[in-house]
Amino acid sequence: MLKIWSMKKNEDAVAKKKPKTSAAQIRVQKDLTELDLPDTMKTHFPDPNDLLNFTLTITPDDGMYKGGSFVFSFAINTNYPHEPPKVKCTQTIYHPNVDLEGNVCLNILREDWKPVLNLNSVMVGLQYLFLEPNADDPLNKDAAQELIKNREHFLSNVKQSMRGYNIKGVQYQNVMG
């Protein structure tokens, strides 16, 4: 017991000397080692020393977005896991739940975030958006309207947008890897 008390006294001194790894970094490290991604998702770390900023590439092997290669940026702040990671699509894509600036509407990235979720849950959630785009609570209202009104036409818009065509005056990005 005595040893523990003296350890405690030294705590502050130690804390000052050592550059402290933040709680967010520790948690992200754990999340990353527990990642269990299907072949359709790959992470990329531009700076291997910075675990808090990376990209995720999703290449859906099914659904309307099959054949595309979609790149999302992840930025995790020091409040993680109390705040969700900031996730943006780096491309201009035609999707009811992604706006033209790349903001993503996914419940667990917003109002339904909770700290027991992890990066794996976010990534699986993102992939799900490509398998099941949903027209409720849309960020791209034109795309959502089209999905409701005419699913066939929506699908053809998706295919065209993925090849980099212009739809209703918006220039989309070619995402055919």
Add this chain to the structure above:
Amino acid sequence: MKVKIKQWNAVAQWRWDTGNKDAADDEEGDVCGICRVPFEGCCPSCRVPGDDCPLIWGECSHVFHMHCLLKWIGTAASKQQCPMDRRPWATAERRVDNAPPPTT
């Protein structure tokens, strides 16, 4: 054969009684769901585990490091809900199973 004890070292182990008897079988059962550090470790803002970094029990039966849970409850986004099941957080009396009845 006579044995003479020249030296001995006492070793003790402790763990929180989370009321989860299957914790050993359940890999997720004995880590804090918020920081993912074992309950017997301490939350990321502490350095010494034990009484200074205790656990907190919810009436929903979920257990966390107290500091982790209070930090979450302190955020507006939490809406004061349990991070596991989103029920309104209510701190429960600590359950001590098999404890002898209080003598006083």
